[in-house]
Amino acid sequence: MQEFAQQLLNGLSWGSIYALIALGYTMVYGVLRFINFAHGDVYMVGAFLAYYIAHAVGAGSHPSVAAAALVLLGSMVGCAILGVIIERAAYRPLRRQPRLTVLITAIGVSLLLENAGQLVFGADPKFFPQFIPGRNLSVGGVVVTSHQIVILGVSLLLMAGLHTFVMKTKTGMALRAVSFHREAASLMGIPTDRIISITFAVGSALAAAAGVLVGLSNPKIDPLMGLLPGLKAFVAAVLGGIGNIPGAMIGGLILGVAEVLVSGYISSTLRDAIAFGILIVILLTRPTGLLGRGQVEKV
Amino acid sequence: MSGARRAWMAVERFATASLVGRLAALAVTIAVLVVLDRALSRLLNPYVFRILMLCGINIVLAVSLNLINGFTGQFSIGHAGFMAIGGYAAAAMTTYWGPAALKAFAAVGLAGGIGTSMLFVLALLFGGLLAAAAGLLVGIPSLRLRGDYLAIVTLGFGEIIRVVILNLDFLGGARGFPGIPRYTNFFWVAFSGVVVVLVVRNLVSSAYGLAFRMVRDDETAAAAMGVDTTRFKVMAFVIGAFFAGIAGALFGHYLIYLHTNSFTFMKSFEIVIMVVLGGMGSIIGSVIAAILLTILPELLRSVQQYRMVFYSALLIVLMLTRPQGLFGSGTPFGLGRLWSKRREVRRAA
């Protein structure tokens, strides 16, 4: 029982990482309807930006709330700018092209970030500075770390913030309109290009936040760290219903728990296969995901 | 141009008009390839020869993927998975059953070169068929999935294949599969290349071809017109996977060692890039792109650390400036019409 409780907790904390990455994924997909393959690599860049900022301000050796906030914000802003640049340079010119063309371009951007990352940051793994000191709590043999609580808390906070932004603000309303029908929104006077830029900025900032938090709790970062989490976060987004913000959160948590339970109780070699297994099952039985609404294909 | 073209058309007519013509064409092709096989392996620098062989294997991969991605408009990024199945299946066959099979062939008078050729053909077909069976398995979910969803499922499938192979001890698992006999030679690579080009070409220029393209251009309309879209999608996957399996078998018996690291999704991406560069739906485009993208990295060796950066930047620039690829969806062998300005703009409904 104690083992099961621990595994469940491991799964939740691991899942909250997927959830964080999936939030950005689902936003971009909701508006543009394409998989931004480069999202996982923006997450990597976020972690590295934080690494360099933290070293510049000495946050690792002198942890303080101000330094931690500075690192987090700096990395989020940096990635927001990166996201906007990627959208402007690589995706916007292809707005009227078939989706597959955009998908291939996204793969290209992802490869570019990974390989340029290996050149710029170096191929060796880096130790991520611990600007929030970690503590362990043990409740009846079940261990919780302070980083796990921080991750879960921040992802819930970000999800709530994102939900408010999308549902309660004017920009959010415009965003929903663009996601619903881009041409119609444009006819209603919504500056669709600007809304899409904002979407990328917010989505990329969320990826950066994920990168920073993952770096804190699992302090080893390298230029290829975004590859697999990026793909699995997409699975999480699909599982929860793509384009749906609470769905991404729930999808991420379910995926994390599923992976942990499978590797803890069945076989750890199946861990990477389970995500894609879930994806295939969900797409075959309920392609709109758990919380997604059905869409009719219009001719 | 027109004289040569007319002569070619005459030859083509003879070669396709009757059974005799077809058999003659087959015999001539085989003879030419056998001579080339003997000549090239002796004349060329082994390194250049190796690149040539890799070009051939990549042509088989790119053309077969073009059937799925280019002609039928599905988006598979799991081609390396099919390749792995074919490679491992064929290698297991020649390694484990090979000696016994060769003895059996020798007993019925098929000793030496003929015996090994027979064994290798059987292994190629075995690898191809197993991959085709996997293609069927992936083709079925594709009935319900479109575009990027399918892309992710095929990608996931490719990864699952790797996990499965890693857990099979008789295939060497993580330690790799050494000691595969070296059966692949220029003849088999070139012959497979010719066969895949002819099969795909005949398929897409037949009535089936129209159906494939209808599925690509507008699936809903195709279904409304009475095209069994399911059947054609699955067919594209099965045939594409079959040839990917053959390519894998050729690859394994050339490298004489297999490891799952050869079949990561980077390999799948490379094949996708070949198809895209050549033009979705252009066979000659895939062939040329496969050759170009096999040679180009070799030429870029002097700047090796920047090679992949360059490669990915090239992909982005290509998509931005010429998303239809170098050859658009050029009609196979209609060389005059290759450079068409026709753009395939498929709007999301």
Added chain:
Amino acid sequence: MRSRFPRLLALAAFWLLAAVGCQKTQDAVPVIKVGEFGSLTGSTATFGISTQRGIDMAVEDLNAAGGIRGRKVQMIVEDDQGKPEEAATVAQKLINQNGVVAMLGEVASSRSLAAAPICQGAGIPMITPASTNPKVTEVGDYIFRVCFIDPDQGRVVAQFAFNTVGARTAAILTDVKNDYSVGLASFFEERFVQLGGTIATKESYTEGDIDFKAQLTAIRAKKPDVLFIPGYYTEVGLIGRQAQELGLTAKLLGCDGWDSPKLLEIAQGSLEGFYFTNHYSVSDPNPAVRQFVERYRELYGETPDAMAVLGYDAANVLFDAMKRAPSLQGAAIRDAIAQTKDFPGVTGTITINERRDAEKPMVVLQVRGDSLVVVEKIAPA
């Protein structure tokens, strides 16, 4: 114009092919060319780059001391991107295009196994710095190595666990996609069971993973005395941290893949008191070791890892053999390498045995604070 484009392209392709074929490499200066292939890009690039640094240092030393019979050595380095088929292609290129007389290459056994048949076929000797799969040198009489093989190291760790640590139950955590890890795990298990121990559980992870808590929780429930992690420091640092967070009581044991300054930096004290086998200790007072470590730090600003030092030794074993060989023909160099006896390498005294593997002492290191202390020395079997 319309129909000319494909022709032009075909022509271009032809010239590209021709260009590949005709890259003549003529040098007036009689340098000796030695080939090196490794993963300079891709997911294992960090190992390839370290190896290359070590080899570079050895070449620098050699050329500063006058080279081989007055001729300088030039390394020609090719990147195999971590792919077996690329390793085979670059080996072929180095031999047939560049005309190298010998080859140093590749950390991963999978890439060495793909390239070795080509070196063997061409009669070019190849020394791998760090491929531990016994099958690598079985390819033929031109293939050598300067590292341990999996059975030896697996056996030593098992004996250390059983005899010195006094463990009776062990768990194993393997990198399932890594040949080195899988190989070591199976030989450890074999020996540990033979000694009378039991394997409580076997779990696995994949290179690049960052979360190991599911496996570690499952291991924790079995309460093994020791946990053997045959893997690279890239993951082990995090595994150590998470094992400590979960309050795992088992002692962690490892192998030479752990050897890197990054290990302790990432693990942050969580590996305190644990053991791993290695070739040498960075803090060894032996002047040869001191000199290498200091110079490496000077050149690259960090402490060398196992790959760097093995690359250095592999290159030196090769250069030593080339100096002794009567000519620079492949067979002559091969025979000279095969006769290597008591070569004073940084990683210990190296003797090449009849299976073309290195016989050299092994040490067991214990993590104590920021340093690694030798607790046991094992003479070659």
